[in-house]
Amino acid sequence: MLRIIRAKPNPMGKDRFGRTLTSQTQLAGEWIDIRNEGNSVIHLNGLQVYHIAYKIEGDKWEKVIEFNFGEDDVLRSKEILRIHSGGKIPLSQLLDIDRIGADYHVFTGKNYVWNNDKTDKPSIWNPKTERWLDQTWYDAYPPEGVILKRNNGKLVAQ
Numbered sequence: 001m002l003r004i005i006r007a008k009p010n011p012m013g014k015d016r017f018g019r020t021l022t023s024q025t026q027l028a029g030e031w032i033d034i035r036n037e038g039n040s041v042i043h044l045n046g047l048q049v050y051h052i053a054y055k056i057e058g059d060k061w062e063k064v065i066e067f068n069f070g071e072d073d074v075l076r077s078k079e080i081l082r083i084h085s086g087g088k089i090p091l092s093q094l095l096d097i098d099r100i101g102a103d104y105h106v107f108t109g110k111n112y113v114w115n116n117d118k119t120d121k122p123s124i125w126n127p128k129t130e131r132w133l134d135q136t137w138y139d140a141y142p143p144e145g146v147i148l149k150r151n152n153g154k155l156v157a158q
Helices: 024-028
Strands: 002-008 031-036 048-053 060-066 080-084 104-107 123-126 131-135 148-151 154-157
Touching (some): 002 123, 002 131, 002 154
Parallel strands (some): 080 104
Antiparallel strands (some): 002 148, 031 080, 048 123, 148 154
8 A cells, every 4th residue: 555654845945046956955855755654565656646737727636756767676675765756866865854754765857746835636646547546635725844744644844
């Protein structure tokens, strides 16, 4: 069973610096953690992560990432996969808070993903079975630089 256990949706610092691009290290400071809570391996290939995108034409689900791993790429029992915003960077460039605590790191290749001024709902979708594997949510305006942890169905600052 895959479960979203932590998130850091609001990294320290400004999201944008005027006309200057945000550093890749800062961008990678926005992430969620997914853990295999079961006792057997889970094949990740094809699974997708979504969130709620607030658009002018209405709220809608937006794909954050689709795992295009090989058939041998699995998450073993209790292992944690961290999904960072931004392009892939060497793990040595991550701050300790963004590197430590995960067994694997992947990058979305996208700008900031997780909502700060509105509630968001990180969710894992299995297109093969056409069902949600896990969904959680957090309130608008999460504290800057704080890791939210799952408490029942919600991600909260602790």
